[in-house]
Amino acid sequence: MEFFFEVLIGGLLSGVMYALVALGFVLIYKASGVFNFAQGAMVYLAALSVVGIMEWGAPLWLAVILAFAIMTAFGIGTEKFVLRKLVNQPPIALFMATIGLTFFIEGLAPMIFGSDPRALDIGIVDEPIPYILDNWNMVISKFDLIAAGVAAVLVTVLALFFQYTRIGRALRAVADDHQAALSIGIPLQHIWAIVWGVAGFVALVAGMMWGARNGVQFALTFTALKALPVLILGGFTSVPGAIVGGLIIGASEKLAEIYIPPVMQDLFGGNFGGIEGWFPYVLALLFLLVRPEGLFGEKHIDRV
Amino acid sequence: MKKVFKPAVAAAAVSLALIAPQTFAADQFFPIPSYRVGAYGANGQAFYGGFIDYLNYVNLKEKGVNGVNLTWEECETEYNNAKGVECYERLKGKAKESAGPIHTMSTGISYALIDKSAQDKLPLAMMGYGRTDAVDGSVFPYAFPLVTTYQMQASAIVKFIKDKNGGNLAGKKIVYLYHDSAYGKEAIIAMEAEASLNKFTLVQIPVAHPGNEQNAQWLKIRQEKPDYVVFWGWGVMNQTALKAAQKVGFPRDKMIGSWWTGSEEDVIPAGDAAKGYMAATWNVAGKQVPVIADIEKVVYGAGKGNLQDKGKIGTVLYNRGVSAAVLSVEAIRKGQEKYGKGKPLNGEQMRWALENLNITEARLKQVGATDLLPEIKTSCDNHEGSGKVKIQQWDGAKWVPVSGWIEGNKALIHPLFQASAKQYAKEKGITPRDCSKEK
Numbered sequence: 001m002e003f004f005f006e007v008l009i010g011g012l013l014s015g016v017m018y019a020l021v022a023l024g025f026v027l028i029y030k031a032s033g034v035f036n037f038a039q040g041a042m043v044y045l046a047a048l049s050v051v052g053i054m055e056w057g058a059p060l061w062l063a064v065i066l067a068f069a070i071m072t073a074f075g076i077g078t079e080k081f082v083l084r085k086l087v088n089q090p091p092i093a094l095f096m097a098t099i100g101l102t103f104f105i106e107g108l109a110p111m112i113f114g115s116d117p118r119a120l121d122i123g124i125v126d127e128p129i130p131y132i133l134d135n136w137n138m139v140i141s142k143f144d145l146i147a148a149g150v151a152a153v154l155v156t157v158l159a160l161f162f163q164y165t166r167i168g169r170a171l172r173a174v175a176d177d178h179q180a181a182l183s184i185g186i187p188l189q190h191i192w193a194i195v196w197g198v199a200g201f202v203a204l205v206a207g208m209m210w211g212a213r214n215g216v217q218f219a220l221t222f223t224a225l226k227a228l229p230v231l232i233l234g235g236f237t238s239v240p241g242a243i244v245g246g247l248i249i250g251a252s253e254k255l256a257e258i259y260i261p262p263v264m265q266d267l268f269g270g271n272f273g274g275i276e277g278w279f280p281y282v283l284a285l286l287f288l289l290v291r292p293e294g295l296f297g298e299k300h301i302d303r304v
Numbered sequence: 305m306k307k308v309f310k311p312a313v314a315a316a317a318v319s320l321a322l323i324a325p326q327t328f329a330a331d332q333f334f335p336i337p338s339y340r341v342g343a344y345g346a347n348g349q350a351f352y353g354g355f356i357d358y359l360n361y362v363n364l365k366e367k368g369v370n371g372v373n374l375t376w377e378e379c380e381t382e383y384n385n386a387k388g389v390e391c392y393e394r395l396k397g398k399a400k401e402s403a404g405p406i407h408t409m410s411t412g413i414s415y416a417l418i419d420k421s422a423q424d425k426l427p428l429a430m431m432g433y434g435r436t437d438a439v440d441g442s443v444f445p446y447a448f449p450l451v452t453t454y455q456m457q458a459s460a461i462v463k464f465i466k467d468k469n470g471g472n473l474a475g476k477k478i479v480y481l482y483h484d485s486a487y488g489k490e491a492i493i494a495m496e497a498e499a500s501l502n503k504f505t506l507v508q509i510p511v512a513h514p515g516n517e518q519n520a521q522w523l524k525i526r527q528e529k530p531d532y533v534v535f536w537g538w539g540v541m542n543q544t545a546l547k548a549a550q551k552v553g554f555p556r557d558k559m560i561g562s563w564w565t566g567s568e569e570d571v572i573p574a575g576d577a578a579k580g581y582m583a584a585t586w587n588v589a590g591k592q593v594p595v596i597a598d599i600e601k602v603v604y605g606a607g608k609g610n611l612q613d614k615g616k617i618g619t620v621l622y623n624r625g626v627s628a629a630v631l632s633v634e635a636i637r638k639g640q641e642k643y644g645k646g647k648p649l650n651g652e653q654m655r656w657a658l659e660n661l662n663i664t665e666a667r668l669k670q671v672g673a674t675d676l677l678p679e680i681k682t683s684c685d686n687h688e689g690s691g692k693v694k695i696q697q698w699d700g701a702k703w704v705p706v707s708g709w710i711e712g713n714k715a716l717i718h719p720l721f722q723a724s725a726k727q728y729a730k731e732k733g734i735t736p737r738d739c740s741k742e743k
Contacts, residue, residue, distance in 0.1 A: 010519040126551050
């Protein structure tokens with residue numbers, strides 16, 4: 001039973017890491033109704049900016065500030081040069097633009113900062129908490145707990161921002177209908193620039209946590225793969241949904257990885273491990289059949 | 305107009321003749337499907353940088369191989385199988401007259417090319433990767449899994465562990481943690497054979513691609529309490545494993561990885577978590593290898609270095625690229641001994657050369673490549689030619705060799721290749737060559 005809880009808690013904490021990436025997707029989707037294919041690349045760009053600037057001699061705090069400036073400039077640039085031309089176009093056009101953006105970032109970022117995998121030391125060692133290890137013989141990582149705290153703060157701030165600020169309400173209006181939002185005087189361009197800037201900040205936080213955990217390298221773009229089932233489960237438009245979805249995906253994939261393969265091996269022989277690559281997608285697919293809008297997503301009803 | 309034009313053309317021709325650095329009797333062309341961008345670009349930059357630097361070095365230092373200039377063309381594969389095939393198709397036309405061995409540095413691309421290259425009679429070199437039953441050259445005449453294979457490497461790692469344990473592994477437990485792909489699965493058969501022979505318990509734990517999340521696997525390892533973890537990772541999976549091992553308190557000096565997990569790119573991102581970790585290799589790192597130091601002097605001194613970042617010179621993968629080029633150039637020398645000095649080799653001739661290599665320790669010393677390669681002697685029924693690796697350990701700043709050459713259990717492993725090759729021949733309707741008649 002001890003082992004079960006160890007896996008469960010480890011999974012929940014991993015899920016928080018997925019949710020950090022998923023948050024960026026949610027922000028863009030809420031503001032423009034488009035799935036931002038470039039979110040994984042933005043995570044890579046943000047983390048690479050930090051280590052790249054540190055290699056030029058800057059301390060961590062300065063590198064983080066400058067990386068935030070880069071991400072903000074990137075957000076404004078994206079609005080000005082990519083999205084502005086696509087106002088009121090079908091969502092698929094915006095989606096295609098984000099695919100282009102992905103390749104642009106994946107090419108540009110290593111050109112500026114180099115492509116070698118590098119370590120990012122943010123001062124938190126990824127080691128078990130000795131007290132929990134000694135008393136309950138369970139490995140709970142200090143790093144993962146801090147990441148969970150960071151995610152909780154981010155979610156709270158973003159949820160309050162969307163719910164209670166004018167910009168937050170304007171964001172939701174823009175997501176519903178670009179043209180209608182424009183017609184009542186909502187400054188669409190400003191809204192998009194702000195939201196891409198905030199998504200850049202979320203990418204920076206996610207990039208730093210993932211980069212500190214596994215090193216800063218191209219594979220950070222793959223973190224997006226972990227965020228997709230989280231979004232399907234939590235809903236594309238819900239900030240708290242990203243967290244809840246992350247927790248469910250994280251816990252279920254870890255438990256599945258541990259407990260399903262032995263059963264399958266007993267039944268069919270062979271080796272059935274390594275299922276956490278596809279298991280979350282199957283779970284999300286099953287969930288789609290029951291609740292297509294996700295746990296916290298907005299139910300979309302069209303008048304016939 | 306004519307009056308002006310003629311002297312101008314003549315002057316240009318004279319100038320070109322004057323600035324041409326050297327003249328060559330002929331060219332030996334290398335088609336290079338390489339990767340320098342994308343997820344594994346950093347690995348490719350170092351490897352192909354070393355490879356091309358050595359070709360340049362031979363051109364500059366020795367005026368080519370017996371006067372034959374080494375030329376090449378790269379094509380970016382991004383480590384993508386489809387692009388690898390596209391590159392091969394694009395480059396093969398240029399390799400009709402003369403063809404160096406094709407190094408794809410990718411098991412997936414090698415698998416995709418293995419039939420095509422045999423049809424086109426272009427030799428495919430798979431140093432330490434690729435289809436391993438191609439060791440049996442009677443079925444795979446144009447494929448060369450040179451130096452070592454995944455299976456022989458796994459067997460050598462087990463031998464290393466066995467030696468550390470007084471020659472006895474009975475009752476020990478070894479976890480085989482692997483990338484859940486063809487690459488990771490290749491060595492399972494060898495690990496199972498070794499487990500059965502040496503009576504240790506083998507626990508197999510796969511990791512789904514890309515391997516950037518391994519919490520569950522390492523909690524399982526913690527529960528299993530193994531004596532060693534043999535590790536077959538790739539890319540981000542390597543750093544993640546080292547960090548996760550630190551998290552669950554598994555000692556890194558009980559983790560031994562394959563050569564895909566043993567470069568600077570694999571350990572530096574893991575920081576202190578990598579200290580003490582060991583991995584197999586067939587080439588040492590560092591600039592103390594004479595040919596590496598000389599390349600820096602000659603090639604970079606002439607401003608012809610392939611790398612923008614000179615910091616990569618002497619890294620494990622750079623030196624491995626040089627080792628691949630040394631082997632390829634030695635094959636050209638061998639081929640020229642048979643087919644005529646100063647003449648480029650076509651694909652069929654290069655195939656013969658690769659199948660009749662005999663690179664001794666003395667020869668390696670002569671070319672300044674001691675410790676870049678083990679001794680290699682290939683034949684029709686042994687396209688591997690060595691099967692030896694060294695074990696190196698990361699001390700936190702550099703890789704340090706901690707063993708001499710260790711050969712895998714050939715008597716145990718090679719019959720597995722022959723059985724697999726036989727099956728392949730049956731499936732494809734191939735009549736194997738009679739190796740006793742090949743010379």
